[in-house]
Amino acid sequence: MTDQSSPFPDANEAPTPGETHSGFVAIVGKPNVGKSTLLNAFLNTKVAPTSPRPQTTRRGVRGIHSTDTHQIVFVDTPGLHKPKDALGKYMNQEVHSALSDVDVILWVVDLRHPPTDEDQLVARQVRELPKPLFLIGNKTDAAKYPGEAMKLYRALLEGRTAETQETMLSAQNSPDAVGTLREQILDALPENPFFYPRGAASDQSREQWAAEIIREEAMKKLRDELPYAVATRVNRWTEREDGLQRIEGEIVVEKNAHKGMVIGAGGKQLREIGQAARKQLEVFLNRKVFLGLEVIVIPGWREDEEALRELGYE
Numbered sequence: 001m002t003d004q005s006s007p008f009p010d011a012n013e014a015p016t017p018g019e020t021h022s023g024f025v026a027i028v029g030k031p032n033v034g035k036s037t038l039l040n041a042f043l044n045t046k047v048a049p050t051s052p053r054p055q056t057t058r059r060g061v062r063g064i065h066s067t068d069t070h071q072i073v074f075v076d077t078p079g080l081h082k083p084k085d086a087l088g089k090y091m092n093q094e095v096h097s098a099l100s101d102v103d104v105i106l107w108v109v110d111l112r113h114p115p116t117d118e119d120q121l122v123a124r125q126v127r128e129l130p131k132p133l134f135l136i137g138n139k140t141d142a143a144k145y146p147g148e149a150m151k152l153y154r155a156l157l158e159g160r161t162a163e164t165q166e167t168m169l170s171a172q173n174s175p176d177a178v179g180t181l182r183e184q185i186l187d188a189l190p191e192n193p194f195f196y197p198r199g200a201a202s203d204q205s206r207e208q209w210a211a212e213i214i215r216e217e218a219m220k221k222l223r224d225e226l227p228y229a230v231a232t233r234v235n236r237w238t239e240r241e242d243g244l245q246r247i248e249g250e251i252v253v254e255k256n257a258h259k260g261m262v263i264g265a266g267g268k269q270l271r272e273i274g275q276a277a278r279k280q281l282e283v284f285l286n287r288k289v290f291l292g293l294e295v296i297v298i299p300g301w302r303e304d305e306e307a308l309r310e311l312g313y314e
């Protein structure tokens with residue numbers, strides 16, 4: 001097992017009375033820069049799916065960090081990109097609504113590369129917003145010229161008048177820097193009552209969380225366009241007396257032809273996805289898990305508003 005904590009601790013503790021600071025903090029940036037990795041590092045647990053593939057995050061997942069007097073509600077957002085379908089539009093809307101609702105913005109960039117059009121798209125969204133902004137240069141461990149890259153990203157904010165701070169770090173490999181940044185964010189929070197009980201780590205149900213872990217593993221294993229054509233959901237979750245968690249989930253694809261591609265020869269690929277997801281679930285739940293997975297077809301779900309809603313993208 002690991003030293004990571006469960007994303008589902010006892011969430012019923014009462015909020016602290018008296019003077020408290022709390023607020024919503026959006027993590028924005030183009031796809032694949034490390035937003036979800038940073039969120040998980042802030043919380044030292046796993047609330048959001050991460051993968052080497054762009055556009056892994058689809059929902060604005062909330063992760064919560066509380067001290068005695070301060071509470072940050074992080075809102076992880078999908079990478080801002082040029083949308084190709086209704087799902088893509090939904091993902092960009094998630095970013096816009098997150099930006100309008102939050103108190104603080106974290107803009108994450110990938111220092112291995114200079115800015116692209118997609119970074120400019122994000123910069124345009126955040127530049128004029130009169131809210132504290134942190135420009136976070138990520139992946140310093142793998143960047144050749146981090147300082148030079150940071151200059152180019154900073155230049156995209158030229159003309160911005162509201163409070164701006166910046167930091168360079170590796171979300172994956174520098175827990176100390178992530179901890180320091182978290183302290184700085186705490187200082188930027190307005191005076192507010194707590195929004196969530198102090199023990200809460202996420203606003204997702206355990207079923208949504210597990211479905212995202214299954215999708216993460218499916219996205220890592222599937223090839224070509226297929227990762228973007230799958231959705232996942234968990235329909236049943238029962239606990240046996242001996243603690244075993246029995247979880248039944250579905251991988252949803254758009255076409256019959258995709259079904260076989262997900263299942264693989266002799267069911268090998270589906271088995272591998274299931275095993276990898278089960279391992280992750282066991283680590284984070286600290287319980288034995290039985291994971292049953294089925295592949296079903298909902299024709300053209302990515303373009304179907306009703307199917308999107310049914311799958312939780314609303």
Ligand SMILES: Nc1nc2c(ncn2[C@@H]2O[C@H](COP(=O)(O)OP(=O)(O)OP(=O)(O)O)[C@@H](O)[C@H]2O)c(=O)[nH]1
Nearest residue numbers: 032033034035036037051054055056057079171172
């Ligand atoms: N070398 C290195 N890789 C990192 C770091 N942080 C994240 N990554 C990798 O970058 C990839 C993308 O990470 P995610 O956290 O899924 O990125 P994201 O911005 O949430 O992606 P979207 O869901 O597409 O918006 C993964 O393969 C991570 O392991 C880092 O500090 N250093």
